[in-house]
Amino acid sequence: MRILLGLLTSLYLLSASATPIWRLDFIHSGGHSEPEQFSELKLVKEPGSWSSAWFDELLRGDYKLELFAKGSDTPWFAQSFNSVYSDWARGVEATRQKGRFEESVRFPAPSQDSTLIISARQLHQQGQPFVPIWRTEIYANSQPKQAEPPAKSVIRDLQHTGDPKHKLDLLFIAEGFIEDEQEAFFTAADKAKAALFSLEPYRSLQDAFNIRAMFLPSKASGLGGDTALKVNPNALGMARYALTLENFRLRNAAMQVPYDNIVILTNSAAYSASGIFAAYTVVPAFEPRLRFLLVHELGHHLAGLADEYFHDTPGYAKATEVIEPHEPNVTALKGKPLKWQKWIKPGTPIPTPWDRERFMQNPRNDQHWLEDAPFAGEVGAFQGANYSPTQFYRPALNCLMFRDGGNNQFCPICAHAIREVVEAAVNATTRPNKPRPAAHAAAMR
Numbered sequence: 001m002r003i004l005l006g007l008l009t010s011l012y013l014l015s016a017s018a019t020p021i022w023r024l025d026f027i028h029s030g031g032h033s034e035p036e037q038f039s040e041l042k043l044v045k046e047p048g049s050w051s052s053a054w055f056d057e058l059l060r061g062d063y064k065l066e067l068f069a070k071g072s073d074t075p076w077f078a079q080s081f082n083s084v085y086s087d088w089a090r091g092v093e094a095t096r097q098k099g100r101f102e103e104s105v106r107f108p109a110p111s112q113d114s115t116l117i118i119s120a121r122q123l124h125q126q127g128q129p130f131v132p133i134w135r136t137e138i139y140a141n142s143q144p145k146q147a148e149p150p151a152k153s154v155i156r157d158l159q160h161t162g163d164p165k166h167k168l169d170l171l172f173i174a175e176g177f178i179e180d181e182q183e184a185f186f187t188a189a190d191k192a193k194a195a196l197f198s199l200e201p202y203r204s205l206q207d208a209f210n211i212r213a214m215f216l217p218s219k220a221s222g223l224g225g226d227t228a229l230k231v232n233p234n235a236l237g238m239a240r241y242a243l244t245l246e247n248f249r250l251r252n253a254a255m256q257v258p259y260d261n262i263v264i265l266t267n268s269a270a271y272s273a274s275g276i277f278a279a280y281t282v283v284p285a286f287e288p289r290l291r292f293l294l295v296h297e298l299g300h301h302l303a304g305l306a307d308e309y310f311h312d313t314p315g316y317a318k319a320t321e322v323i324e325p326h327e328p329n330v331t332a333l334k335g336k337p338l339k340w341q342k343w344i345k346p347g348t349p350i351p352t353p354w355d356r357e358r359f360m361q362n363p364r365n366d367q368h369w370l371e372d373a374p375f376a377g378e379v380g381a382f383q384g385a386n387y388s389p390t391q392f393y394r395p396a397l398n399c400l401m402f403r404d405g406g407n408n409q410f411c412p413i414c415a416h417a418i419r420e421v422v423e424a425a426v427n428a429t430t431r432p433n434k435p436r437p438a439a440h441a442a443a444m445r
Helices: 002-013 084-089 180-194 248-252 288-300 355-362 369-374 412-426 439-444
Strands: 020-031 034-051 062-070 075-081 099-108 114-121 130-138 156-158 168-175 209-215 262-267 273-274 281-286 379-385 388-396
Touching: 002 114, 002 156, 002 388, 020 084, 020 248, 034 130, 062 099, 062 379, 075 099, 084 099, 099 114, 099 130, 099 248, 114 273, 130 273, 156 180, 168 180, 168 412, 180 288, 209 388, 281 288, 355 379, 388 412
Parallel strands: 168 209, 168 262, 262 281
Antiparallel strands: 020 034, 020 099, 062 075, 062 114, 114 130, 156 209, 273 281, 379 388
């Protein structure tokens, strides 16, 4: 198995005839009424060749990266993303102090000089439009330095179903496992893979995934010590919110294999996790609710889904005005038709009634009564979502983006959103064939 994996990795690293991968590392800073800034730029080259999509048609992120050939207003590459900075900027801490975070964008090496533009959603404007906030020049004759991988890592193929160009490549990375715990990590990664594919829509989509696991040895076992990625289980001042701020170290490790999505498996049984769209997911390998945490946080990271629960979440700023959110699974009922209108049966009342007061009496209980409540299993607009009990609505009474417990599954809207992302990866082309107009580009020139 290790010899075969070594051959597969070598083929990936030596695929010189395909488009190389470039990465721009930088510091993303701002907050406390300061404008966003991008500084300390470093262009590096990753091993292997570009195998992900060239155009993101779904645009689930708070930011958008675009590349334009000189003199063109049509991008030849476009991807949306979130980051630790974007997550922090939505919180109350950003209103009190400045923040600085490592960040990276990856893209196919350009064949001609190009302008790289990053746009940010204006979350407080109707429609939450993208507006350009930063640009830099990327020259085709640049000779970026090869990024340095970690001194030691062990990689195993848990599932290989085909060419990364037409698969979604998911990578499990170890955090807080010492040398003697290598096999414990790979066993945990296998269990996480089985948990993922035990639920729809992942079960039906399993053949669309390549799954790999990467062991990075830590000097200390568990979290809080000298670990490979320095994951903090209570990051950004929020309890049980696990993040690594070592983005460059993470990217230099992950780049050793093709990847679209990253799951950092921590050597922990404590409930502490996170999921940031197009950045990474963190889940505790030994928490009894691993399956729920994994699929819920992947809902954020892979599909750009919003949280549907509405109990108080310290750290996140409360909405002061109600804007229709861009995420596919929450609404403020500001748009017509409703974004998931085609799933709603004729005669279903909007908003859709449910016993919210009973639920709020103890929202952390099992709440099995929800499974038999009126409109259970149907799509509607149920009040309470996106951290607010009154301002936003979710598409189903019960969903894994809302809560754990019982026989809970993804609702049809969230399942469809996940399926869209996976199918986009499977159907991705290796060369751009859908250039899209970008009228805002002229504003940056």
